[in-house]
Amino acid sequence: MSHTNNPVCIKDLEPIAKSVMPSGAWGYYDSGAHDEQTKFDNMNAFDNYRLHPRMLRDVSQINTATTILGRTVRTPLGIAPCAMHKLAHPEGEAATSRAASKHGSIMILSTYSTTSLEKVIAEGNGDTQYWMQLYVYQDRSVSEKIIKRAEKAGFSAIVLTVDAPVLGLRLVDARNKFKPPPHLHLENFMDPEVVNGASGYVADQAKSASETFGATFGANGDQSLSWENGISWLKSITKLPIIVKGILTAEDTKLAIAHGCAAVIVSNHGGRQLDGALSTIDALPQVVDAAGDAIEVYMDGGIRRGSDIFKALALGARAVFVARPILWGLAYQGEKGVHYALELLQKELELTMTLAGTTCIEEIDESYVYQPVSRWVRYASRGKSAAGADQKLRLVAKL
């Protein structure tokens, strides 16, 4: 049944966005890599965790405020970095920024925004935290200039994306031969300093997003980036906290701690990079265990309901970020639509907290999540994922 005239949940926004966007741009937003196993796993894996609610608690007041990197935020729900918001709406990231600010959500801005980082932050109300997402180029002066501009403009953290040394294979984009339309520009690469400097290959005021997109992500990305040569370099040029985005394992979490990162984001890039990588809600517990009290852990991927947020918090995430739902809201009604998408998720989080018997974020812990063993036994008996079921059963045996 279609609900497109009256969207009442995030999933209702998806077909609306699809119907108003050109098919190439829609394909770019929607697609995961290859067979999209990971994209769908991100969403479906939430269903393997059920809730374990408590009753007769005073739930007359619900408070979702928390602290992230030492600063208070209204909600642990933020906006993940997404390239090219103007594919969804002419006001692009400026509209998203106003909605984030109105809602009290942290916004992570993509390097590949179609609005300059200075304009995006200027649209905020001064209280909102903006974090700058970064890709590192072979000519590191290009990345360094973006960091310096972000510092000057008031961004309060650098989010280094580490799961995209090259772009994943998105079959939909390949079939569509997708290119951003010529009227869009990747405005962070239109810095005259960058154009005139040694890195002329990256930026050119005259170049459209479609040309810059290929040039920056093709030959010029730094595939030699490593823990050793990347994080220490970043720390030498900025005092901003460094958050590593794209972590899925305990091993890499420990490396992030050893290299002095402030936080990690458990992410598989919305299933757009390594298809077959595990879902983020399944990866979260091992990262949380490895992080201990040393660094904060956030997650993104597949969050479509308030109860998904609740489950992620219960499994140890300090905050969650959403990407596609924001783009759907933007396509639907610009700033108003993004705000609506955030409010839908926020209200559902508050509803889940109320019905689960939790009044504040600190109360939400593992005890509120229930993993029915019978599901894993069923997997095993179907012979579909015996290894996964075995692993999970071993975990249960340990409890």
Ligand SMILES: Cc1cc2nc3c(=O)[nH]c(=O)nc-3n(C[C@H](O)[C@H](O)[C@H](O)COP(=O)(O)O)c2cc1C
């Ligand atoms: C259209 C699109 C563009 C994206 N662009 C970026 C980007 O520029 N940088 C980045 O680190 N992640 C990017 N991501 C990944 C998101 O930040 C995030 O990890 C992921 O999409 C979250 O999953 P969700 O879409 O299911 O909420 C992009 C995702 C989408 C859907």
Ligand SMILES: CC(C)CC(=O)C(=O)O
């Ligand atoms: C420009 C792209 C590299 C943005 C991105 O990260 C994505 O499309 O997933």
